[in-house]
Amino acid sequence: MNEPLVRIDAVSRRFGEVRALDQVSLEIRQGEFFALLGPSGCGKTTLLRILAGFEYPDSGSVTLDGADLLAVPPHRRPVNLMFQSYALFPHMSVAKNISYGLERERLPKAEIRERVDAVLTTAGLTGLARRRPHQLSGGQRQRVALARAIVKRPRLLLLDEPLSALDKKVRAEMQLELKRLQHEVGITFVVVTHDQEEAMSLADRIAVLSEGRVRQIDAPVPLYERPADLFVADFIGANNLVTGVAATDGLHVPGVGVLPCRVPAASVGASATLAVRPERVRLGCGDGLAGVVADVTFFGGTTRVAVRVAGLDRPLLVTVAGAAPVTLGEQTGVGWSVSDAMLLGQD
Incomplete structure (x- = not known):
């Protein structure tokens, strides 16, 4: 069994009178596809933003490889976040969108070209490198956003409702694509979703959240067949x-x-x-x-x-x-x- 990459211990976060997270503890293993699943307002996005560095907990700790992640500013964390809207630059080609982060880090041009070419192949975008975002389908734009995120080789990739903008047929195709990509690149993925089918089809393990608390953490099959409580039994399927x-x-x-x-x-x-x-x-x-x-x-x-x-x-x-x-x-x-x-x- 893989060692935990991320440890979240007794993390709490309040926004005024609202307790977004209430003593949340969980571990995310190296190389796994982990899902945070729950209804709107359950705290899953707040937890994702804490991992990314856009929010800080009121109490509790978060470590990555045993080191304090909360002490590291967002831009220095080995963590990347793929936004729900994809946030592609409309005036840049696919290749330039993907290379943008590497260019900001001032990496050698030869290394940038090599890494971009490799990720274009992995994401199935080889023939689309010169196109602009408006010339792509929804599924292709999602691939570009993923390629841009993984080209920086983060230890942890965070995905916030990654497939919500796609229609049902393309979403089903991209679920398979996302799983294949995660296995191929070997990066730890954490996905936030309220879609049970999406979580069940993608994740190795799922944390079900409700009202800022973790109700159950399990693999999809035992989560479905042996819910820990009434909320999970009613929410999952x-x-x-x-x-x-x-x-x-x-x-x-x-x-x-x-x-x-x-x-x-x-x-x-x-x-x-x-x-x-x-x-x-x-x-x-x-x-x-x-x-x-x-x-x-x-x-x-x-x-x-x-x-x-x-x-x-x-x-x-x-x-x-x-x-x-x-x-x-x-x-x-x-x-x-x-x-x-x-x-x-x-x-």
Whole structure:
């Protein structure tokens, strides 16, 4: 396992009455793609700006390779930030945009040319070196912004909502491109996003933030399958959440019955929430809950079915492969196995 490159320890930051960061601690490993994920106002951008040197915490420490990063002025940090807007110089060619930072450092012209040529190849921009930004597509402009950031060979590259300006198809292509580029150049990437799919597809590990606090840090699969609390379960992907009282045989829900799940001995008798993913729920279960199909939404490869069950305040969601075997208004059963549901305590 790679050693931590960055250590953030008990970092807090206030803006007036608003606590943007509240005792945040996490580690970012050398060479990993790390995502800061959360809703607007959760503190992720403030944390990114602290790493870049545009903000300073009220308390706590940040180290890079064991050295105090907060003591280093922004322009001297081995850290680069790719802005959400790309911020390309419109009057400069692609090659000049990329070389600008190296020229400011007064590197030898031969070295600049060599590094720019290498990064043009890596980013798939070789034939576009003489073009201006207005002659490029959104995906190409994003590649130029990335190339400009990595040509300086930072230890840490910070990306603030890097794909938000792209349409859905180009965004999907650039997610693959971004991952390939990160592996090829070997730089540690930290991406800020509120897009769960983006974080899940790009990152080696994800820190989920809410109200300035870290709720969970994990790889995408365990984060999805084993959320640490109710907020993460609700925020990451679609989930069926049902509240009741934990008992030895499952979750007792008034007016509904006993829902199958594993119940730890310590939770028996307490109020709890059952979480089961839509793809884990089965339609047509004779021994499950009886319901009526309230909605059928076809997405191409999958269909999302909403089943209204008497006693529940919202329909249960079911994801099936291909077209749905049920129609609107049809009566059906829904169910799941004990191992497919998680029991979460109240936040």
